[in-house]
Amino acid sequence: MSQSTQLTDTGQLKHFLSIDGLSKALLTEILDTAESFIEVGERKIRKVPLLRGKTVVNLFFEASTRTRSTFELAAKRLSADVLNLNISTSATSKGESLSDTLLNLEAMASDMFIVRHSQSGAPHFIAESVTPGVGIINAGDGWHAHPTQAMLDMLTIRQNKGTFDGLRVAIIGDIMHSRVARSQIQALNTLGASEVRIIAPSTLLPPEVESLGVNVYHQLHSGLNDIDVVIMLRLQRERMQGALLPSEQEYFQQYGLTQEALANAKPDAIVMHPGPINRGVEIESAVADGTQSVILDQVTNGIAVRMAVMSMAMSGQTQERNALTQGA
Amino acid sequence: MSQSTQLTDTGQLKHFLSIDGLSKALLTEILDTAESFIEVGERKIRKVPLLRGKTVVNLFFEASTRTRSTFELAAKRLSADVLNLNISTSATSKGESLSDTLLNLEAMASDMFIVRHSQSGAPHFIAESVTPGVGIINAGDGWHAHPTQAMLDMLTIRQNKGTFDGLRVAIIGDIMHSRVARSQIQALNTLGASEVRIIAPSTLLPPEVESLGVNVYHQLHSGLNDIDVVIMLRLQRERMQGALLPSEQEYFQQYGLTQEALANAKPDAIVMHPGPINRGVEIESAVADGTQSVILDQVTNGIAVRMAVMSMAMSGQTQERNALTQGA
């Protein structure tokens, strides 16, 4: 999978499934394109006609109003028509297989699927099993990847720090179950950050975590030393029921980002969080709402990044189709 | 709240939260603007480009297909993009606070929220807690207000009676639990109706009802004497379970609008109802479908009035933003 699945023969994006296998140049192109769409969001007329007449299908096998809404807004700002399909309540419940559902959607002449699925790898499977001409954007699959979230985080870092060179970034929380963390680590390493640190209890680390290219810390205060960017993960409260974590109070005491803890990072460190925030669980309100927080910039950047990957992948699809037509 | 929250410094509408505090001139401007949109609904092409490129979010914390649909239609006729969010099933269920949800929505660069909430005052809270640039339209909050419903009723009255001067209007039913009645009474008194009468059993009257500027009647027949406009309220059957009302039959006998009862009003009196109608409970079919009924005109006017307040509030937001930019 990876490079050959996501890219055209000439190296353009045609799906957006994973950060894995994408070059620094391509990630930078995504950020530059997104930057140009930020300006669109500030205009009086917020639409550009790049996807006019195209149909984008939100194919959510796992409910997520927030992510679905940002993709819907992004698609509409590109002038696409949007179809929302909550697949769990649809044809699959009539006993139809996933690939039959997809073939049907494709026969409806849709141009792009935004796929969210609880199974790792589902968007790759879809990208490989649908015919040419339909771009697939991964909107989160299992514990595997959430590449648009990672790229909106990268855009937010670049806006605030100018460059990734020399940056030390700490990711704090439940790394094991986080598709966001996996994508962030790959993006930061590809874009040239000096160091990616993971700060978490050992029960929330994936096996062989160092192989991801990170340094592991178990103490919040020492882990934040010299840090330029603090990325908090959302604590999945469901996991509390299991034996992985003792209690919310205890977690907050050890890993909750307070102003006191943040004082260990560089004075101009920025604080990020993918939302929704559990105030008082993984982050203190004074920090979430403080001057170092760029959490709401992340949301704004989310629309721009999604516009960027959608328009780039659509352009890659078109290019490939034209190449096929000429080759035939 | 009221005037300072809803209006710009130069007295233009920038939110539409409540009739309370709005001048006769402003209410008349809403009616005149709505009148001009009636014509749009009759055109072959029903769209006007006033909100092109703007994003309107239907933020419904309380389900209402009917109200949501009319706002969605109104927004689309103004060429806006519409995002429907049923918040009860969304992020708040993940433990996110209302103000965090709103900050996120606002960071998505939405231009207007249509808010329905079971708590009185929620739209005011939202209008005061979101940053400049996002207009809030109250689509019904608790027992407090439903100002677009009141204004579509006013438009229907003006279309049929020409003026409010000298008009005697009766509102019949469960006043205590009715946000519609509160908004109607304020609008009628502001627009200069001669008399607003309330006809209801004492168990369905709010405390200190006379302070609202109404005359109270407990008998339907005597209450309808000399009346020009009869406004029925919808009986919430849920309330029957409590001790507030004896039975549907008994209620209909005392307060149900029959042709016989209607004969006590002026011969050219019009009959209104916000829908959905409980036939045989608060109104007889012969009246609901009779020549004096203007119930379906109310629905048509609902689209036009919602187009009016949305376009006026958007224009107020733009004006305020321009003023801020020049002042900065």
Place this chain on the structure above:
Amino acid sequence: MSQSTQLTDTGQLKHFLSIDGLSKALLTEILDTAESFIEVGERKIRKVPLLRGKTVVNLFFEASTRTRSTFELAAKRLSADVLNLNISTSATSKGESLSDTLLNLEAMASDMFIVRHSQSGAPHFIAESVTPGVGIINAGDGWHAHPTQAMLDMLTIRQNKGTFDGLRVAIIGDIMHSRVARSQIQALNTLGASEVRIIAPSTLLPPEVESLGVNVYHQLHSGLNDIDVVIMLRLQRERMQGALLPSEQEYFQQYGLTQEALANAKPDAIVMHPGPINRGVEIESAVADGTQSVILDQVTNGIAVRMAVMSMAMSGQTQERNALTQGA
């Protein structure tokens, strides 16, 4: 009902409720119009402005994501605004009657209702009870009719066979409960097929089935002799619980379309299925995915046929309204 309800005085389509009563010329016009929209689906910009400024309401009293999606896509490709209403969860649950709901929708100045209902005849009732100017498209009513499904099947047959003259068509499965089969039989007979065969166990045949203009077979192999077009029906697994059918295994053994069974039809026979497919129940995967299968063409044709009937009915409505205006 039938002709007088569906057609204008000059014989143009103004609703699309049933194949029954429509002429060969009109069905051919639908197919020709759909053919022209196939080309739209293949364009870079897939939209045509035929329904610009019009509001199409998906009025689904019975959930069906698949059918709703194809109508939504078709309407958007015609540039209409689409409002999705799931009526089961809406006003009717507040005790409002169907006709009150419809009057309200009509007062919202909608132009077309796409109606799906579990009661046979509901779309006819709606067509007859709403005022002029609102076109009704039947998207499936009870066991009665599913005329757009039948027409997309006819388009698929014509694309593959060129003509209906001399064609022998077999419809296989649960005829009794199938609104699709009823509409297909009427369309095939009207368009001039040589023979329509029904292949089913006697427990799944409607009473007086021969009066529909079909030949009945109970054996799959002999029934497929000399057949040009094989139309499979979807087996409703719910019916298995009753005494109508012994078991899935037994049904598949007798009526499941295998490659071996298909060998009894003509060598160039095509295989159709409305979807979703129950693989291994009514059809073998080797056949569903084989070279004779045109199942995915049916989906593509579904969009085009729905665009055709929507644009034709809208044009009929406009013509009738103009005639009324001039006559008045």
